Amino acid sequence: MSYNLLKGKRGIITGALDENSIAWKVAEKAHEEGATFVLTNAPIAMRMGEIKKLAEKTNSEIIPADATIVEELTNLFIKSQEVLGGKIDFVLHSIGMSVNIRKNIPYTELNYDYFIKGIDVSAFSLHKMLSVAKKLDAISEWGSVVALTYMAAQRTYPFYTDMADIKAMLESITRSFGYHYGLDKKVRINTVSQSPTKTTAGSGIKGFGDFYDYADKIAPLGNASAEACADYCITLFSDLTKMVTMQNLYHDGGYSTTGISSIVMEQLGKS
Numbered sequence: 357m358s359y360n361l362l363k364g365k366r367g368i369i370t371g372a373l374d375e376n377s378i379a380w381k382v383a384e385k386a387h388e389e390g391a392t393f394v395l396t397n398a399p400i401a402m403r404m405g406e407i408k409k410l411a412e413k414t415n416s417e418i419i420p421a422d423a424t425i426v427e428e429l430t431n432l433f434i435k436s437q438e439v440l441g442g443k444i445d446f447v448l449h450s451i452g453m454s455v456n457i458r459k460n461i462p463y464t465e466l467n468y469d470y471f472i473k474g475i476d477v478s479a480f481s482l483h484k485m486l487s488v489a490k491k492l493d494a495i496s497e498w499g500s501v502v503a504l505t506y507m508a509a510q511r512t513y514p515f516y517t518d519m520a521d522i523k524a525m526l527e528s529i530t531r532s533f534g535y536h537y538g539l540d541k542k543v544r545i546n547t548v549s550q551s552p553t554k555t556t557a558g559s560g561i562k563g564f565g566d567f568y569d570y571a572d573k574i575a576p577l578g579n580a581s582a583e584a585c586a587d588y589c590i591t592l593f594s595d596l597t598k599m600v601t602m603q604n605l606y607h608d609g610g611y612s613t614t615g616i617s618s619i620v621m622e623q624l625g626k627s
């Protein structure tokens with residue numbers, strides 16, 4: 357069902373790799389809610405065949421940009437305004453990658469070159485996007501930026517290795533930049549802390565399947581799906597959440613505030 361929540365709004369959506377991507381679902385919902393937007397991803401990571409399908413379905417243009425390269429982000433914001441015909445009202449940062457996780461390197465033995473790469477791709481990229489947008493004055497007043505994060509920024513999840521530290525930085529950038537951009541231009545910036553979700557980035561984490569099931573049994577509402585996450589992002593892009601900024605917002609079916617569930621206790625009792 358559509359509520360026209362984003363009617364007339366212009367956006368930039370990063371990170372739609374394939375139909376499992378959270379960004380893919382956000383693009384579908386934003387289209388349903390009346391938005392026009394540009395899709396973007398790193399040229400090297402982009403699966404052209406896949407993203408073209410989404411572009412056709414949502415009548416969007418694709419503007420490739422590596423989110424670690426300021427020049428490419430500058431081009432992205434300039435071109436997006438040309439294509440969409442005005443300033444940008446919402447931005448989704450849905451970018452995450454850790455070489456240490458990909459290579460199964462344990463947290464206590466991190467490769468620091470990989471660590472820096474992970475920080476650049478997954479946290480600095482938000483700062484770079486915001487800095488470029490602010491310099492170009494590319495985001496409209498009361499515009500909304502949402503970045504996706506995970507609760508390992510607050511609590512320890514051994515398998516999440518360096519991404520835990522990187523997400524903590526992403527959330528900190530959200531607060532710090534949120535202050536300055538809010539004060540100067542009334543632009544709001546929030547992170548959504550999402551349940552484990554079966555995507556390329558999620559499933560690349562060792563033990564993800566077991567953890568997914570565990571989280572599902574702890575959360576009273578179960579794990580939040582990518583579609584539900586997209587719905588939440590849409591509300592944050594809409595005018596109905598105008599005074600929400602600099603927040604880390606849990607979207608996890610109640611997982612983050614549940615100590616233990618009766619389902620897990622029953623299962624432990626059997627062993």
Ligand SMILES: NC(=O)c1ccc[n+]([C@@H]2O[C@H](COP(=O)([O-])OP(=O)(O)OC[C@H]3O[C@@H](n4cnc5c(N)ncnc54)[C@H](O)[C@@H]3O)[C@@H](O)[C@H]2O)c1
Pocket residue numbers: 370371372373374376377378379397398401402421422423424449450451452453477504505506549550551552553554555556557558559
């Ligand atoms: N899947 C989960 O369990 C989960 C849970 C909480 C938060 N998140 C976060 O959600 C976001 C989206 O991940 P997803 O789960 O949809 O997986 P995904 O693999 O579909 O998306 C990750 C995206 O990052 C893009 N990317 C990587 N390097 C880039 C670069 N240099 N420039 C531009 N884009 C680049 C990839 O191409 C991909 O599209 C990430 O920030 C992730 O950490 C995921």
